[in-house]
Amino acid sequence: MVAELNINPIKEWLPHINNPLLIAGPCSLETEEQVLSTAKLLAADHRVFIYRGGVWKPRTRPGSFEGVGSIGLKWLQMVKQETGLLVGTEVANAQHTEEALNAGIDVLWIGARSTASPFVVQEIADVLKGTNAIVMVKNPVNPDVQLWVGALERVNQAGIKNLVAIHRGFTPFSDTPYRNYPNWKTVIELKRVLPNLPIICDPSHIAGKRELLYEISQKAFDMGMDGLMIESHIDPSCALSDKEQQLKPEDLRKLLDRLVIRHENADNPGFENQLDLLRSRIDALDKELLEVLSSRVEIVKEIGRYKKENNVTALQINRWAQLMDNRVKMGKEMNLNETFTKILFQLIHEDSVRMQTEIMDE
Ligand code: PEP
Ligand code: MN
Numbered sequence: 471m472v473a474e475l476n477i478n479p480i481k482e483w484l485p486h487i488n489n490p491l492l493i494a495g496p497c498s499l500e501t502e503e504q505v506l507s508t509a510k511l512l513a514a515d516h517r518v519f520i521y522r523g524g525v526w527k528p529r530t531r532p533g534s535f536e537g538v539g540s541i542g543l544k545w546l547q548m549v550k551q552e553t554g555l556l557v558g559t560e561v562a563n564a565q566h567t568e569e570a571l572n573a574g575i576d577v578l579w580i581g582a583r584s585t586a587s588p589f590v591v592q593e594i595a596d597v598l599k600g601t602n603a604i605v606m607v608k609n610p611v612n613p614d615v616q617l618w619v620g621a622l623e624r625v626n627q628a629g630i631k632n633l634v635a636i637h638r639g640f641t642p643f644s645d646t647p648y649r650n651y652p653n654w655k656t657v658i659e660l661k662r663v664l665p666n667l668p669i670i671c672d673p674s675h676i677a678g679k680r681e682l683l684y685e686i687s688q689k690a691f692d693m694g695m696d697g698l699m700i701e702s703h704i705d706p707s708c709a710l711s712d713k714e715q716q717l718k719p720e721d722l723r724k725l726l727d728r729l730v731i732r733h734e735n736a737d738n739p740g741f742e743n744q745l746d747l748l749r750s751r752i753d754a755l756d757k758e759l760l761e762v763l764s765s766r767v768e769i770v771k772e773i774g775r776y777k778k779e780n781n782v783t784a785l786q787i788n789r790w791a792q793l794m795d796n797r798v799k800m801g802k803e804m805n806l807n808e809t810f811t812k813i814l815f816q817l818i819h820e821d822s823v824r825m826q827t828e829i830m831d832e
Contacts, residue, residue, distance in 0.1 A: 473619055473622075473623060473663055473664055475622060475623065475626045475633065475664055475666065475667060476626060476631055477626070477631055477633050477666050477667055477668075478631040478632050478633075479666075479668070480634070480668050480696065480697075482632075483604055483632045484519060484556070487519060489517055489731070490670075490691070490695075490696060490697040490698065490731060491519060491520070491634070491668070491670055491696055491697030491698075492517050492518050492519055492520070492697055492698055492700075492726070493518075493519070493520040493521075493522050493558065493577075493670070493697070493698070493699040493700070494512050494518045494520075494521065494522065494699070494700050494701070494702045494719075494722055495508065495509070495512065495520075495521040495522035495523045495701070495702060496508055496522075496523050496524075496701060496702065496703040496704075496709065496716065497523075497524055497527075497674075497701045497703070497709060497711045497712040497715075497716060498523065498524045498525075498527050498535060498537055498538070498709070498710055498711045498712075499523040499524065499525055499537070499538055499542040499545055499546070499559075500538065500709070500710050502545050502548070504703070504704055504705075505523060505542075505545040505546070505548075505549060506545070506548060506549065506552065507704045508702060508703060508704040508719060509521050509549040509552070509553050509555065510552070510553060511704070511719035511720070512553075512555070512702060512719050512722070513553035513554070513555050515719070515722070515723050515726070517726055518555065519555065519556060520555060520556045520557070520558055520576070520577055521546070521549050521550075521553070521555040521556070521557050521558070522557075522558050522559070522577075522579075522699060522701075523542065523545075523546060523557075523558075523559060524537055524542075524559060524560050524711070525537050525538060525539060525540070525542035525543060525546075525559045525560070525566075525570075526539065526559075526560065526561075526562060526566055527560075527711060528560070528562060528581050528583050528584070529711075534711065535710040535711050540569055542559070543559070543569060543570060543573035543575060544573070546559060546573070546575055547573060547574060550574070550576070556576040556577055556604070557575055557576055557577065558575065558576060558577025558578065558579060558604070558606070559575055559577075559578065559579070560578075560579050560580070560581045561578045561579070561580065561594055562580075562581060562583075562584045562590065562594075563590065563593060563594070564593045564594065564596065564597045567594050567597040567598060568597055571597070571598075571601055571603060576603070576604055577603075577604045577605075577606060578594075578598075578603055578604070578605050578606075579605070579606035579607070579608060579636065580594060580605070580606070580607045580608060580621060580625075581608055582608045582609060582610060582611045582638055582650075582675075583611060585607055585608055585609065585610040585611075585617065585618060585621045586610035586611055586612060586614075586617060588617075588620060588621070588624070591607075591620075591621045591624045591625070592624055594625075595624045595625050595627070595628040595630075596628065598625065598628045598629075598630050599628045599629055600629065601630075602630075602631075602632065603630060603632065604632040604633075604634070605625050605630045605632065605633055605634075606633075606634040606635070606636050606670075606699075607621050607622050607625060607633070607634075607635055607636065608635075608636045608637075608638050608672070609635070609636070609637055609638060609639075609640065609656065609660075611640060611641045611650075612640060612641065613640040613651075613653050613656050615656050615659045615660055615663065618635065618656075618660060619660070619663055619664065622635060622664065622667065633667065633668075634667070634668045634669070634670060634696075635660060635664075635667055635668070635669045635670070636669075636670055636671070636672050636699055637652070637656070637657050637660075637669060637670070637671045637672065637676075637690075637695070638650060638671075638672040638675040638676060639651055639652050639653070639672075639675060639676035640652075640653050640656070647682065648676055648677060648678060648682065649675065649676065649677060649678020649679070649715070650675055650676050650678070651676075652676050652686065652689075654689070654693065657669060657671075657693060657695070658693075661694075668696040668697070669695050669696055670690075670695055670696050670697035670698055670699055671686065671687065671690035671695050671697075671698055671699070672698070672699040672700075673686035673687045673690065673698060673700060674699070674700050674701040674712070674715045674716070675701075675712075675715070677715055678714060678715050679714045679715055680706075680714065680715060680716075680717060680721075683700070683715070683717065683725060684725055684728060684729070687700070687725065687729055688729055688730065691729060691730065691731050691732050692732060694732065694734060700717065700722060700725075701715060701716045701717070702716060702717050702718070702719050702722045703716040703717075703718070704718065704719070705718070706718060763818075766818075767822075767825065770822040770825055770826065771825060771826075771829060773826065774825060774826035774828075774829035774830065775829055777826065777830070778829055778830045784823050784826035784827045784830060785823050790819060793815070793819070794812070794815055794816075794819075797811055797815045798811050798812060798815075
């Protein structure tokens with residue numbers, strides 16, 4: 471599936487942008503003093519274009535800090551006036567959206583929990599109709615690209631063309647060092663389905679802790695993502711939410727200094743020639759790979775026919791276990807990643823068994 475969205479490129483609503491789109495600010499707005507002091511330090515770094523801050527906070531469990539509410543919108547107006555930064559906050563229902571629009575908030579984002587609910591997204595989209603707000607849609611908490619695309623479509627169908635997707639990771643299903651598992655393949659899939667949609671990364675909610683922010687942010691640029699939304703607090707040690715993952719503005723500056731920003735194409739003319747050369751070698755190797763797989767299929771079928779004649783099952787679990795062990799060992803000796811070899815041979819074997827059972831059922 472490829473979806474059609476009618477989208478303005480970032481340059482149209484942020485003409486002076488000359489770098490990746492960088493959004494920074496605290497997880498939650500807490501006090502006027504915290505909001506303004508953080509904003510002033512962030513604005514001094516000209517790589518930051520948008521100031522973020524949660525006014526209404528979605529909390530997994532009741533009883534945690536649920537945001538300062540509407541007063542926060544006033545503080546965002548002050549930030550805009552005093553620093554010239556655009557300002558943004560999360561909206562999670564029609565009333566938030568109305569209030570934020572009335573307060574002149576430039577960027578409204580839909581949080582991960584809301585994206586997972588089409589009713590909530592539609593309610594927000596209905597209020598957005600007829601405005602030229604900038605709207606960002608975080609991925610849903612579960613790795614369902616269709617649900618993410620559906621939310622973007624609902625907002626786009628309300629006439630919102632200044633649209634951006636935010637990748638903030640997914641609820642982990644097993645042990646991982648991340649608070650929210652990045653599952654990068656969903657970003658690749660979103661890019662495939664919506665090629666003209668800008669996508670930025672929120673390393674803060676993926677990481678859950680400061681130590682992982684650099685690695686995730688660099689990976690986002692390596693993958694050609696269009697920017698970052700990073701949480702920054704004047705003093706993370708006393709933040710009322712997400713204190714482990716927020717950076718002081720000075721530490722954000724240091725992190726940005728270390729990041730290498732990559733471009734889709736190089737200025738160096740020799741680069742394209744060299745890349746073409748390497749790619750033609752990859753093309754030739756891929757052809758060989760497919761030829762080898764096709765020869766393998768022929769033998770698999772021959773074995774299938776032979777097993778059928780002798781009334782032997784298609785799946786022979788001992789042979790399968792030995793084969794897997796041996797291939798993983800060989801792969802390791804050839805410097806292949808263990809998980810990769812395992813998944814590859816699982817697929818190959820699954821398809822061999824499928825072909826052999828088909829032969830037996832003929
Ligand atoms: C946030 O950005 O503050 C937030 C709550 O994020 P998410 O919706 O990604 O959990
Ligand atoms: Mn947060």
